[in-house]
Amino acid sequence: MPKRSILHMFDPMPNNSPFDINMALDTGFDVLMPYSNVKLESIHGLTQDAIFSRSPSGIKRTSLFIGGRDMGLAMDMMNAAKQAMFPPFQISVLADPSGAFTTAAALVACVEKQLKEKHNKELKDCKALVFGGTGPVGIATGVIASLAGADTCLVDHMSIDTANDAAKEYNRRCQSTLSGAMAGSDEEKSALIAEAEIIFCTAKAGIQVLSADVLAHAKQLKVAGDVNAVPPAGIAGIGSNDASIALASPVGAIGIGALAIGNIKYKVQHKLLELCLSSEKPVYLDFREAFSEAQKIV
Amino acid sequence: MEKSFILHMLTTAKNLSPFDVNMALDAGWVSAVPYTNVEASEVKDLVQDVIFSRSAKALKRTAIFIGGRDTKQATDMLKTAKNAMFSPFEVSVFADPSGAFTTAAGMVAAVESELDKKFNATLKGKTLLALGGTGPVGQASAVLAAQAGANVRIIGRQLDKAQRIADLCNDEFGEGKINIQAGTNADIADYIKTAEVVFATGAAGIELLNAEHIASAAQLKVAADINAVPPSGIVGLDAFDNGKEIAGNPNGAVGLGALAIGNIKYKTQSQLLKQMIDNDKPVYLHFEHAFEVARQIVKSTK
Numbered sequence: 049m050p051k052r053s054i055l056h057m058f059d060p061m062p063n064n065s066p067f068d069i070n071m072a073l074d075t076g077f078d079v080l081m082p083y084s085n086v087k088l089e090s091i092h093g094l095t096q097d098a099i100f101s102r103s104p105s106g107i108k109r110t111s112l113f114i115g116g117r118d119m120g121l122a123m124d125m126m127n128a129a130k131q132a133m134f135p136p137f138q139i140s141v142l143a144d145p146s147g148a149f150t151t152a153a154a155l156v157a158c159v160e161k162q163l164k165e166k167h168n169k170e171l172k173d174c175k176a177l178v179f180g181g182t183g184p185v186g187i188a189t190g191v192i193a194s195l196a197g198a199d200t201c202l203v204d205h206m207s208i209d210t211a212n213d214a215a216k217e218y219n220r221r222c223q224s225t226l227s228g229a230m231a232g233s234d235e236e237k238s239a240l241i242a243e244a245e246i247i248f249c250t251a252k253a254g255i256q257v258l259s260a261d262v263l264a265h266a267k268q269l270k271v272a273g274d275v276n277a278v279p280p281a282g283i284a285g286i287g288s289n290d291a292s293i294a295l296a297s298p299v300g301a302i303g304i305g306a307l308a309i310g311n312i313k314y315k316v317q318h319k320l321l322e323l324c325l326s327s328e329k330p331v332y333l334d335f336r337e338a339f340s341e342a343q344k345i346v
Numbered sequence: 347m348e349k350s351f352i353l354h355m356l357t358t359a360k361n362l363s364p365f366d367v368n369m370a371l372d373a374g375w376v377s378a379v380p381y382t383n384v385e386a387s388e389v390k391d392l393v394q395d396v397i398f399s400r401s402a403k404a405l406k407r408t409a410i411f412i413g414g415r416d417t418k419q420a421t422d423m424l425k426t427a428k429n430a431m432f433s434p435f436e437v438s439v440f441a442d443p444s445g446a447f448t449t450a451a452g453m454v455a456a457v458e459s460e461l462d463k464k465f466n467a468t469l470k471g472k473t474l475l476a477l478g479g480t481g482p483v484g485q486a487s488a489v490l491a492a493q494a495g496a497n498v499r500i501i502g503r504q505l506d507k508a509q510r511i512a513d514l515c516n517d518e519f520g521e522g523k524i525n526i527q528a529g530t531n532a533d534i535a536d537y538i539k540t541a542e543v544v545f546a547t548g549a550a551g552i553e554l555l556n557a558e559h560i561a562s563a564a565q566l567k568v569a570a571d572i573n574a575v576p577p578s579g580i581v582g583l584d585a586f587d588n589g590k591e592i593a594g595n596p597n598g599a600v601g602l603g604a605l606a607i608g609n610i611k612y613k614t615q616s617q618l619l620k621q622m623i624d625n626d627k628p629v630y631l632h633f634e635h636a637f638e639v640a641r642q643i644v645k646s647t648k
Contacts, residue, residue, distance in 0.1 A: 083361040098364035
């Protein structure tokens with residue numbers, strides 16, 4: 049009997065995300081095993097327990113998934129897992145905390161495509177703002193956009209310190225060049241978006257971050273993407289099903305809605321899980337691989 | 347449709363060990379269901395929920411695994427589980443906290459085999475030191491060796507703790523039929539002169555026997571070390587050693603390393619997990635059953 053495929057799902061939270069569980073089973077993993085409240089210190093031991101108990105043929109059918117809500121912790125856990133392994137005891141690892149890596153990858157890839165098609169521009173030519181920029185999806189979006197060359201700023205709605213701290217921390221971790229900003233009121237938002245060519249909206253679901261009036265100040269806006277699927281939309285005028293809608297103002301700007309992005313995110317996560325499942329050699333997948341897969345898919 | 351094979355995996359720890367999960371699934375259990383942070387007082391209800399939800403026929407395809415980190419707790423949970431069941435509502439239960447029971451079984455069986463091969467001897471009457479012996483593997487291996495007739499001394503960093511563990515082994519695991527002694531690390535230099543067998547089951551990276559100890563161990567026949575991470579617990583003993591002579595020992599003692607022991611442990615755990623699938627009657631498995639299986643494995647590979 050061929051060994052069954054097993055996905056060990058390490059999560060620092062009290063529970064795994066049912067989203068990830070559905071995705072993993074639908075990709076074809078035979079068995080999922082949840083591990084909750086996992087601490088960074090436990091990753092070394094858990095990883096070694098996962099690799100030392102199967103033969104080399106079984107090892108190929110064994111993978112790790114790292115979830116949680118915190119991008120930095122997930123990256124640290126991924127490193128700890130990698131360091132616990134050595135040839136031939138190596139298995140694939142996918143990190144996607146909060147689904148943030150795959151959501152951010154899909155968001156940036158969708159925006160990149162519209163930039164090229166409608167404005168003949170590249171990310172590296174553009175100034176980008178990430179509203180809700182200090183949450184998991186926001187930070188991952190900022191890092192991916194920055195590494196692709198966009199002049200990217202993480203925007204927090206409460207505190208400039210939170211935004212600057214996040215930018216600094218992830219610049220150090222990921223070699224990105226993010227900056228930070230704070231915009232809470234409509235006046236602050238209007239001032240901040242005046243020069244932005246790209247707006248990513250990754251704020252909490254059900255909150256309108258940019259009203260039509262505020263958005264009219266974005267004179268340079270080329271493309272805006274919103275991952276909020278719960279009404280009201282994060283950016284006025286973008287419906288969640290919109291894959292490429294012309295915004296009323298400014299003229300020429302394109303909007304992309306949450307379900308259009310979610311559709312790509314879903315395919316990206318599926319593809320990454322499939323790589324873990326079918327790859328002959330172990331693969332280590334984070335936001336970087338998520339973005340390159342998303343680029344291929346769009 | 348035939349009922350699926352379900353293994354309910356209970357642990358007092360926050361999570362199962364992925365080692366046990368892989369082993370269970372590869373042994374043929376179709377579903378491995380985790381129950382974490384389980385308290386001893388909850389075992390009875392959990393077990394009864396297991397047995398009352400399937401027919402007698404389907405219960406043959408159902409079993410319970412008890413993990414965790416503590417030997418006493420796991421042994422107690424095994425007893426509680428057994429007592430919570432009655433015919434025909436019975437399922438097999440296997441306790442292997444920290445993998446310690448199967449590791450200990452693999453080590454003691456391998457040592458027995460080396461004694462026989464190289465010295466034409468058994469464990470009976472042998473002076474045995476269980477270094478770093480207060481942990482789960484140390485406890486189970488000390489009990490198994492004592493039951494096989496060895497004069498065992500558990501050595502720990504603190505004498506009172508070593509004594510407490512020796513008492514636990516004698517009273518609980520040995521049911522008053524064995525008499526394990528206690529000692530402290532400070533006296534290893536003395537004890538080693540008369541030791542014929544040594545188990546090293548201390549924490550990774552701590553050297554328990556140095557070159558001087560090895561040179562003065564004039565009676566030593568077999569030394570086993572379960573530590574796979576260098577430095578080894580016994581100087582000169584490598585994780586790959588499988589009956590190799592230990593350099594610098596005047597008595598020609600041989601060494602058993604972690605990988606040789608691990609190989610038997612792996613097969614032992616796998617067979618016990620399979621026993622619960624194959625057996626028509628429910629079985630209740632702990633270190634003694636692990637030892638029987640490990641002995642068979644060692645014999646068949648000789």
